[in-house]
Amino acid sequence: MPDQNPRRDFLKAASAALTTQIFTGNLKGANDTVNAAFIGMGRMGRANLGFAMKQDGVNVTHVCDVYKPNLDLAVDMTRGKAKGVRDFREILADKSIDIVCIATPDHWHAYMTVEACKAGKDVYVEKPVCVVIDEGKKMVEAARKYKRVVQAGTMQRSGIHFQQAAGIVRSGKLGDVTMVHTWNVGLMDVEGIGNPPDTQPPADLDWDMWLGPAPKRPFNANRFGVDPKAFSHFRWFWDYAGGMMTDWGVHWLDIVQMAFDEKMPASIACVGGKFRLKDNRETPDTIHASYEYPGFCGTYENRYGNAQSMFDKNGGILFFGDKGTLFVDRGEYRVIPEKGSDLKEEIVKSSNNSNMAHWANFLECVRTRQRPVSDIEKCYRSTATCLLANIALRGRLRLDWDGETIKQPEARKFMTREYRKPWKLVV
Numbered sequence: 071m072p073d074q075n076p077r078r079d080f081l082k083a084a085s086a087a088l089t090t091q092i093f094t095g096n097l098k099g100a101n102d103t104v105n106a107a108f109i110g111m112g113r114m115g116r117a118n119l120g121f122a123m124k125q126d127g128v129n130v131t132h133v134c135d136v137y138k139p140n141l142d143l144a145v146d147m148t149r150g151k152a153k154g155v156r157d158f159r160e161i162l163a164d165k166s167i168d169i170v171c172i173a174t175p176d177h178w179h180a181y182m183t184v185e186a187c188k189a190g191k192d193v194y195v196e197k198p199v200c201v202v203i204d205e206g207k208k209m210v211e212a213a214r215k216y217k218r219v220v221q222a223g224t225m226q227r228s229g230i231h232f233q234q235a236a237g238i239v240r241s242g243k244l245g246d247v248t249m250v251h252t253w254n255v256g257l258m259d260v261e262g263i264g265n266p267p268d269t270q271p272p273a274d275l276d277w278d279m280w281l282g283p284a285p286k287r288p289f290n291a292n293r294f295g296v297d298p299k300a301f302s303h304f305r306w307f308w309d310y311a312g313g314m315m316t317d318w319g320v321h322w323l324d325i326v327q328m329a330f331d332e333k334m335p336a337s338i339a340c341v342g343g344k345f346r347l348k349d350n351r352e353t354p355d356t357i358h359a360s361y362e363y364p365g366f367c368g369t370y371e372n373r374y375g376n377a378q379s380m381f382d383k384n385g386g387i388l389f390f391g392d393k394g395t396l397f398v399d400r401g402e403y404r405v406i407p408e409k410g411s412d413l414k415e416e417i418v419k420s421s422n423n424s425n426m427a428h429w430a431n432f433l434e435c436v437r438t439r440q441r442p443v444s445d446i447e448k449c450y451r452s453t454a455t456c457l458l459a460n461i462a463l464r465g466r467l468r469l470d471w472d473g474e475t476i477k478q479p480e481a482r483k484f485m486t487r488e489y490r491k492p493w494k495l496v497v
Contacts, residue, residue, distance in 0.1 A: 104436060107132035107161045108152075109182060110174035111144035113301055114196055118171050118223075119147055121429045128433065131167060134158050137296065138274035156276060158182060162189040169436060172196060173223075175304045176311040177284045180205035181495055183220065183446075187212040188497075192436050194429070196223040197324075198316040198453040199446065203485040205495065206450035212497045213446045221432040221442040222449030224324045226400070228431055229424035235398040236329035238405065243413060244391025250368040252322035254314060254385040258374040262349030263303050266291040283493035284309045292350055306351035313353025314372040315340075315463075316456045322387050324444075324452035325398070326368055329389070334451055335361035335368065338469045340462040346375040359459035370459065400424075461485070 106128050108119050115135070122128050130152045133144035138156075145154040161167060162185055172182045172195040180200045186193045193213075199222050200206040213220040226232045239247060271277035271289035280294065287293060287309065295303030305311040327333060342357030356375065361368040377384060386399035394413040397404045400422050407413040428444065435442040461476070461484040462469050470477035476485065489495060 103127050103129045104433060105129050105131050105166055105168045106171065107134065107164070107167045107169070108144065108171045108173070109134045109158045109161060110172060110178070110196075111135040111137075111140040112173065112296065114223075115140070115171070115173035116144055116147060117425070118173055118194065118196075118429075119144060121425045122171065123148070124426065125429055125433055132161050132164070134161055136276040136279045137272075140296070157279070162186055162191070165190075167191060169194065169432075175280070175302065176316070177201050177309065178282055180209055181283055181489075181493060183209050184212040184495060184497055187216040187218040187220065190216065190218075192219040192432075193446075194221045194223065194432050195446070197449060198312065198320045198456060199449050200453055200457075201311065202487045203454050203457055205487075206453055208495055208497050210447045210450050215497060217439075219432070219435045219439065219442060220446035221428070221435070222444040222446055223428075224321060224444045224449050224452065225424045225428035226321055226325055227328060227424075227443045227448075228428035229400070229420060229422070230427075231403050231418055231420040232325055232328075232398060232424070234418065235396060235403040236325065238396055238403075239329040239389050239391075240331070243393065243405075244389055244396055245393030245408075245411075247389050247391040248366045249390040250326050250366060251371070251388045251390070252319065252326065252369065252386070253371040253379065254318045254322075255371070255373050255377055255379050256384055257377040258347065258355075260346060260348050262347035262355070262374075263292050263295075263297075263306070263351060265348075265350045281490070283489040283495075285490060290350070303351070306353045308352050311353075312457060312460050313351075313357070315353075315357060315359065315370065315460050316453065318372070318385065319359070319370045319456045319459070320449075320452050322385070323368070323370060323455050324449065325387055326389075327452055327455065328448075330363065330366075332448060332451060333363055334455055334471065334473060335363045335458070336471060337362035338455075338458045338462050338471060340459040342463055354463070357459075357463065359456075359462070361455070361459075370456075457484075 104127055111133055130148050133152045134155045135141040141154045169192045170186050179195050183193050183195045268288040268290050277289050292303045293307055305317045338361055340359040342354035345356045347355040356373045359370045383399055389396040393411045394407045402419045405416040431443050461481050465481045467478055467481050476482055
């Protein structure tokens with residue numbers, strides 16, 4: 071005999087709709103296993119794999135890379151349990167996979183994220199989330215249109231001491247904050263990453279797939295950039311990334327914008343160039359970006375020719391208020407009172423467990439459907455802030471930004487890029 075209780079029928083239907091609409095595979099509730107796949111198995115990809123494998127309820131089913139040595143290392147990390155694949159489209163087509171982690175070179179982030187959202191998968195995507203501003207807008211659009219949870223890899227937001235530091239700024243304890251400075255500095259040999267010649271790609275690398283939507287180029291060891299002693303050097307070529315401005319600047323400026331309720335700058339200027347290094351990188355070895363935010367000015371500085379820094383720190387953030395100064399990096403935060411202020415000096419050390427906390431936050435949001443701490447829209451805004459500095463540098467312009475576009479029409483060409491066929495970014 072059929073159930074005649076309309077309310078029970080409604081609840082059954084709603085429950086079924088929720089399960090089928092939200093999840094792609096067998097994930098149905100807080101205690102169920104998440105089937106996970108990882109695309110891009112370089113140093114950061116393998117680090118994310120390690121963080122995820124320590125979380126409860128994560129079943130790593132696939133790992134993917136176009137470079138066989140990286141792929142083999144990732145399969146070994148799973149003790150052979152994960153299937154190794156060379157083409158990410160196999161992962162997106164697999165309906166049993168619930169989440170994907172994208173830790174490829176930056177120029178792939180937007181396309182893979184949008185396609186994963188269209189395939190009904192939740193996404194953890196490394197920072198910077200895009201290479202041009204238009205890509206980031208489409209990533210946000212895809213996340214919202216397909217109702218996906220998309221966490222970006224700006225994991226400092228999950229660090230407790232970073233959250234506390236941002237809270238101090240918001241509380242007004244520092245007084246009126248009118249200047250914020252961020253930086254990365256160091257002393258590098260003038261040879262830098264060297265000048266290897268163009269060659270044939272290694273037999274175990276699919277170079278054409280590695281390039282993907284980027285322009286067709288001959289293989290160069292630095293463009294590919296795999297280095298056992300460093301994170302990949304692709305970061306120093308405009309086709310694939312944005313140099314230190316987007317590699318590290320995004321981490322610091324992301325925290326600045328978190329502390330000021332996600333405000334973006336209204337005006338941007340930037341100077342810099344290759345003044346020291348003699349290698350074949352394209353991005354600057356010395357850069358100074360200036361931002362005019364509502365109510366304060368901000369800067370990002372990077373140099374390779376001198377390692378001197380305040381507090382003997384090679385990177386960090388300083389918030390300057392009329393009652394005191396706050397320094398924060400991945401190891402600690404410090405409060406330094408101004409003379410005559412009633413602010414108390416304070417030093418708080420960090421356990422620096424933000425990567426694990428960031429993955430835990432992502433997985434919780436996969437199950438609850440809440441937006442994660444580094445939701446794609448927040449990281450798009452932080453990434454765009456860095457991209458605007460690069461546009462100002464390359465266009466030799468001071469830019470005005472209204473949150474959607476650049477006022478100066480001659481600079482807008484840098485907001486988009488042409489994808490190499492057959493790749494096309496469509497939400």
